[in-house]
Every structure is written in structure tokens, then in C-alpha cells.
Amino acid sequence: MSASFSALSHLECSRSGATYSADTIQGTSTIGAPLLARYDLERVAAIVTREEIAGRAPNLWRYHELLPVRAERNIVCLGEGMTPLLELPNYGAQLGVPDLRMKDEGLIPTGTFKARGAAVGVSRAVELGVTGIAMPTNGNAGAAWSLYAARAGLRSLIAMPVHAPKITQTECVVAGAELYLVDGLIGDAGALIVAAVAERDGYQNVSTLQEPYRIEGKKTMGYEIIEQLGWRTPDVVLYPTGGGVGIIGIYKALLELRELGWVDGELPRLVAVQATGCAPIVEAFQRGATESVAAVNAHTVATGLNVSKALGDFLVLNAVRQTNGTSIAISDRELLTAQQQLARSEGIFVCPEGAACFAAVDTLRSAGWLHENETVVVLNTGTGVKYPDTVTVEVPVLPPNGHIPPRTGNYRH
Numbered sequence: 001m002s003a004s005f006s007a008l009s010h011l012e013c014s015r016s017g018a019t020y021s022a023d024t025i026q027g028t029s030t031i032g033a034p035l036l037a038r039y040d041l042e043r044v045a046a047i048v049t050r051e052e053i054a055g056r057a058p059n060l061w062r063y064h065e066l067l068p069v070r071a072e073r074n075i076v077c078l079g080e081g082m083t084p085l086l087e088l089p090n091y092g093a094q095l096g097v098p099d100l101r102m103k104d105e106g107l108i109p110t111g112t113f114k115a116r117g118a119a120v121g122v123s124r125a126v127e128l129g130v131t132g133i134a135m136p137t138n139g140n141a142g143a144a145w146s147l148y149a150a151r152a153g154l155r156s157l158i159a160m161p162v163h164a165p166k167i168t169q170t171e172c173v174v175a176g177a178e179l180y181l182v183d184g185l186i187g188d189a190g191a192l193i194v195a196a197v198a199e200r201d202g203y204q205n206v207s208t209l210q211e212p213y214r215i216e217g218k219k220t221m222g223y224e225i226i227e228q229l230g231w232r233t234p235d236v237v238l239y240p241t242g243g244g245v246g247i248i249g250i251y252k253a254l255l256e257l258r259e260l261g262w263v264d265g266e267l268p269r270l271v272a273v274q275a276t277g278c279a280p281i282v283e284a285f286q287r288g289a290t291e292s293v294a295a296v297n298a299h300t301v302a303t304g305l306n307v308s309k310a311l312g313d314f315l316v317l318n319a320v321r322q323t324n325g326t327s328i329a330i331s332d333r334e335l336l337t338a339q340q341q342l343a344r345s346e347g348i349f350v351c352p353e354g355a356a357c358f359a360a361v362d363t364l365r366s367a368g369w370l371h372e373n374e375t376v377v378v379l380n381t382g383t384g385v386k387y388p389d390t391v392t393v394e395v396p397v398l399p400p401n402g403h404i405p406p407r408t409g410n411y412r413h
Contacts, residue, residue: 034209058082060220074127078109085228106383114144120217122148131202136189139168146175159189208243222253235374240353241272242307244316251319270325275300279329302352334359354380
């Protein structure tokens, strides 16, 4: 093992603070809480600088001292990371937020931010001797983990709700995954996975926050945002929150960067965005609760937000409160409208989960919670082309000898 490649020290229970070995296969803590990877940050500060990182390859492994893979040879990589942080001058002006930016995870391998968690999680699984990964999913995570598992030579067992996006089902199948559709929600798929893993040797349950390393891949979004802003923090970061790993990871990254001395001042206000059809974290935030109550009859076109109760809900709520952030629910109608408006003003087709965040920017700006002079970053967690059913297409069909009628008025409608 190369001590300089990763400064991974140990794992820590997110509730009790109890420590666990990082060099054996781990799930949750003995009390059922997620385990968080901890690093020797003092040593990281002594052996690497921000300037050195800036000269490395443009993928998430540029932060390898702060990632859990101990040996470079175990990295499973498809070029993930360093997605663009795009300025959105047209749409920002419309919303009254001139310095509005988007971290575009739609350009990452597999088309969603799930590739980050899959890259680090699969790499660490390989390093620890896992031979097969298993997970429930609403679609995109299963697709990403299946493809990274295929690249690593691991087997994959995936269960997803029958109404998960067809393209994600296809990605699992083409990667050779063992895929099952469940007539229910992701929680029902999770119960099947737990039972199946108990009967299979060499398989690890890599469900959301049921293993420690998916979050480590997701936190690199936070590192990248700060680096891309010249090692300064934005004022606000909005994140679409289903299982919540992304916002938990970004908060973890911010704390690590602050301890390293690589950022200072106030941390960005974090905003957890959910859908009105499934908003357990919003409801808990409004009640002042530390945990959520499972949503009943959860439903939304933004399938990634359709998580009735997240294992890490208490970590999401803590991240939002510790940064003076907020949590907001957006209707399907509002997010689909924002999806179309953004495409027409900026030429970017975002996923419905990302669109929910743009609708939230509009709502929060109108309410005065966001201010005109603030730098606001929205996480678009995937490409819109993976969700063709969110757009109704009615196109005229012309005969071969027909002609296109003249157009009047503004083409932006």
C-alpha cells in the first residue's frame, strides 16, 4: 500500500463516533448508522498543495490523498470528474440571480453524477476483494454501478422499481447485470437485495449509505466547485435530494477543505431540494426535527427524488442547518416548466431532478431568501435525454412535396 496515495485513516460511525477498520469490508455501524471515511488531514496538508492538485489529470482522482483507494492500480476509471461549472447569464438574469452557475453532471460517464460514487465504490470493493456488488436503485445508480462493475470484472445484481426509466434498465442489461424489476418502490427493491446478498458469497450490498465509499466519490463535486471558483466558496449550493448522498458528501468536502486550510470564511448555504410528491426531509426541516418520517404514497416524475425515507436523513438535515441553509419542495409542474425554460434560454437539457433546483432558485429569489449579488451554484445531476418521457413532443409531419410554412413571432415560446 502507498501511504502517500491515500491518507485514509479509519471509518467512523456517523451517530456515535465509534471507529472501525477501513481495511475490511464494512457496511453500516453496529447501531445501523452510515460509516464515514476519515483521513489524516494534517498529513495531507504536509504532502500536497492546491497548486499541485491543479496540475493533475482532470478527473476526480486528482484528489486521491482524500479518497479511500490505497493503491493506484486498483482504480476503476472511465474519466469521471471535473465536469464544467457553467455560467448561466440568460437564465440567471431572468431569475434575478446574475451570478447563477450550474455544475453539469450530465456530461460525466453514464450521464449522471452516480458515476462518481460508482467509480470510488467499485474501486474500493475491488481493493477489498469483493467479487459482486448488489443494490436497489431508482435507475441511474444501478446503471452506473453495473457499468463500473463490468469494467472491474465484478458481477452485479440490481433491483429497481418497474417504472424506473427504461434507459437505465437498458444500461444494466447491456453491462451484463442481473436485473430484476419490482412492482413497488425502492424500499421494496432494497428488501429483496438484502435477502439475496445473505445467500450469495462474495457479494456486497452497496445500497445508499450501506457502504462507506459511495459518499467519497460524491464529495468530489464539492472539491471541484471550490477549485473551479479559484478556491473560494459560493454563497449558496442547491442540490436535488433523494437519498441525500450528494449533499452529505459536499458538506463533508467543505469541512475537510476548511480543516486543511484550503478555504476560509463562511461555508455556502446548502439547500436540499425535493418534490412535493415526496418531501420527507422538507417536512422534517420545517418541524425542526432531526430525522424524517417516511413519505406516504411517494410519487414524482423526478424519479431520483422518489425516496420515501433516506437512511442518512439526519445527516442531510444537519448539513442544511449547520450552513444556515434551507429545504424546499417543488411541484412536478414547476420543475418541468423550469426544465423547458432553461433549455430555451441556455441550450441545456437538464434532468428533472436538476430542474427542480432551478425552480427552487426562482422560488427562493422571489421570497427574498436569495439575493441578487450572490454566487449561486445548482447541481444538475444528470442529462435530460435519459428522461424522454418528461417532454411531450408533437411535431408536424409533412409530405415529401410539402413545404415548411413561414414562421412569425419570436421562436422562443
